[in-house]
Amino acid sequence: MTSPFTPIIEAARAADTETARAIMALSALDWAACGIAGQSEPVSQLTRALAEDEGGTPQATLFGGGRAPMRTAALVNGATSHALDYDDTHFAHIGHPSVAVLPAALAVGERRDKPLSEILSAARLGAEASIRFGLRFGRSHYQAGYHQTATAGAFGACLAAAELMDLTEEQVLHALGLTATRASGLKSQFGTMGKPFNAGIAASNGVEAAFLAARGFVSNPDALDTVNGFVQTHVCDGATDQPAEALLESLSHKFHACCHGLHATLEALATMSDLDADRITEITVFTHPRWLTVCNQPAPTTGLGAKFSYRTAVALALLGHDTAALETYSDALCADPAVIALRDRVKVVGKDDLKETEALVTLDGSEEGRVASFDLDAPIPLATRAERLSAKAAALVGQARAEALTRAIEGGDRAALTDAMARSA
Numbered sequence: 001m002t003s004p005f006t007p008i009i010e011a012a013r014a015a016d017t018e019t020a021r022a023i024m025a026l027s028a029l030d031w032a033a034c035g036i037a038g039q040s041e042p043v044s045q046l047t048r049a050l051a052e053d054e055g056g057t058p059q060a061t062l063f064g065g066g067r068a069p070m071r072t073a074a075l076v077n078g079a080t081s082h083a084l085d086y087d088d089t090h091f092a093h094i095g096h097p098s099v100a101v102l103p104a105a106l107a108v109g110e111r112r113d114k115p116l117s118e119i120l121s122a123a124r125l126g127a128e129a130s131i132r133f134g135l136r137f138g139r140s141h142y143q144a145g146y147h148q149t150a151t152a153g154a155f156g157a158c159l160a161a162a163e164l165m166d167l168t169e170e171q172v173l174h175a176l177g178l179t180a181t182r183a184s185g186l187k188s189q190f191g192t193m194g195k196p197f198n199a200g201i202a203a204s205n206g207v208e209a210a211f212l213a214a215r216g217f218v219s220n221p222d223a224l225d226t227v228n229g230f231v232q233t234h235v236c237d238g239a240t241d242q243p244a245e246a247l248l249e250s251l252s253h254k255f256h257a258c259c260h261g262l263h264a265t266l267e268a269l270a271t272m273s274d275l276d277a278d279r280i281t282e283i284t285v286f287t288h289p290r291w292l293t294v295c296n297q298p299a300p301t302t303g304l305g306a307k308f309s310y311r312t313a314v315a316l317a318l319l320g321h322d323t324a325a326l327e328t329y330s331d332a333l334c335a336d337p338a339v340i341a342l343r344d345r346v347k348v349v350g351k352d353d354l355k356e357t358e359a360l361v362t363l364d365g366s367e368e369g370r371v372a373s374f375d376l377d378a379p380i381p382l383a384t385r386a387e388r389l390s391a392k393a394a395a396l397v398g399q400a401r402a403e404a405l406t407r408a409i410e411g412g413d414r415a416a417l418t419d420a421m422a423r424s425a
Helices: 006-014 018-037 042-054 070-081 098-111 116-143 148-164 169-182 194-214 260-270 289-293 310-318 337-343 382-397 399-411 414-422
Strands: 283-287 346-350 358-363 371-375
Touching (some): 018 116, 018 399, 018 414, 098 194, 116 399, 169 194, 260 310, 283 310, 289 346, 310 337, 310 346, 382 399
């Protein structure tokens, strides 16, 4: 039995490389640290309250402790791990794979008592597939207002859950067909609790669809690409051919606690040395025009706004504030006279010939001024990526818990992982 889903499933299975598996393990550390650090956020507390009020069979662990039915755990943990918006991203997918896929995989894995190695293997498959669904949906889908983390992510979450439930090929197609009618999430929620909730919706939808298909639920297995199917009704214009390479290998992890659109600029600044903010008269940031409507708030007054401001982020970095630290993005620093003065010397310019992952920064506005560029698509050695993610995890949850998470993931110890997740932040 084949369907429009089949080429994506087959390509995702074939992309099971050693590097992709290693990156999935690092993403598990990053995801868990973000979830632990985000458990006190309002969206996390409210979704937890929903889980506690509904009750149900305690099947899977929640960030911060307690257990809930696996579908509910996927919802709560998805929202919680995306609450800080500090999790991994794939620019081809235009979304955050781990916050949709890992909550689903872990919830089902706990329910079915699967070893952590199998959970991470299923998560790799789901994350790879979610990126490929994102490519299939394309830029028009995103520009029309759909949140790919929630839409493409739901399909990836479903495939991960289906793998752990040992569904047959036919059942997998029915599960994905059902996901096509459940996948949802709007960009209009950006800047509100609705954005991280979208990640929880994706994880929960994937678990639900796989569970129902496992018990005989029949859907339209052609629902991806048929008359009135997902592609036709959701403004999709992406590529139908599936790339041969493992797309998970080009996953980006966040090393700054702000919008990913700012990261290439901050990385470019980091390559410059001996910068004296007092002697810089003009800073120009060249970026892809797409980001001008995403993270270009000119004069934010709140810490949240600073996370979406080229001018403020550049000023913070040049003044020596740690852009990887959550506390850097504060209302107080937005009102700091030194930050404001330097911020007002920053000019942001859209440049069509730059990739969405690139930035170019010039200082002092002259041929003699300093110039630096950075492309987030540039490969990062695994050892370097692991070192930076370990440091990030330690900053988020403390050195001891970060080391416990690392040992659990590297040792395949699911109980140790969920124990670290369950403790209060």
